[in-house]
Amino acid sequence: MFTRNHRSLKALSVAVVFLLAGFAMPVLSTASIGELQISKSVAQDFEAHRFYSGFRYYTLMDGNIPYAIVGLQKDYRIHDISWEKIDPNSARLSHIEDLVQFFPVQGSVVYGAYILDSHNKRIGTWYSSLTAGVSVNNKTKAVSITTDRFPL
Numbered sequence: 277m278f279t280r281n282h283r284s285l286k287a288l289s290v291a292v293v294f295l296l297a298g299f300a301m302p303v304l305s306t307a308s309i310g311e312l313q314i315s316k317s318v319a320q321d322f323e324a325h326r327f328y329s330g331f332r333y334y335t336l337m338d339g340n341i342p343y344a345i346v347g348l349q350k351d352y353r354i355h356d357i358s359w360e361k362i363d364p365n366s367a368r369l370s371h372i373e374d375l376v377q378f379f380p381v382q383g384s385v386v387y388g389a390y391i392l393d394s395h396n397k398r399i400g401t402w403y404s405s406l407t408a409g410v411s412v413n414n415k416t417k418a419v420s421i422t423t424d425r426f427p428l
Contacts (some may be wrong), residue, residue, distance in 0.1 A: 308394035310410035319388030322403040327364040334336040344404030381406030
């Protein structure tokens with residue numbers, strides 16, 4: 277009887293610790309969840325090769341195959357080797373946009389979206405056929421993007 281109660285108490289203690297840790301982590305973390313807000317006008321801008329001069333652009337490539345293009349306001353950055361920085365004034369960015377547009381991931385549709393931080397402030401643009409999630413470190417202005425195809 278004592279052993280059974282002891283195990284139950286131990287299990288309850290472990291559950292309480294995990295529960296409290298789950299509530300504490302968002303408070304302690306400097307990163308917050310952002311989101312993608314689908315926008316036809318963003319897609320149209322990409323398709324017309326209109327790139328914002330005040331943005332830094334990144335592309336997600338697998339070999340020579342581009343899967344996504346991200347434009348971020350200049351004070352935001354992606355610190356991930358999977359994303360390649362690209363000059364918005366280069367012909368290469370237009371070429372990559374064409375490849376993303378005309379060769380979407382099988383079973384998907386290419387779309388444009390605004391990238392929003394946790395305060396719903398627009399901090400960038402997204403163009404891809406991948407599904408993605410966004411987190412933003414508001415202190416360092418670092419953006420992390422996780423896609424359904426690549427664990428970034």
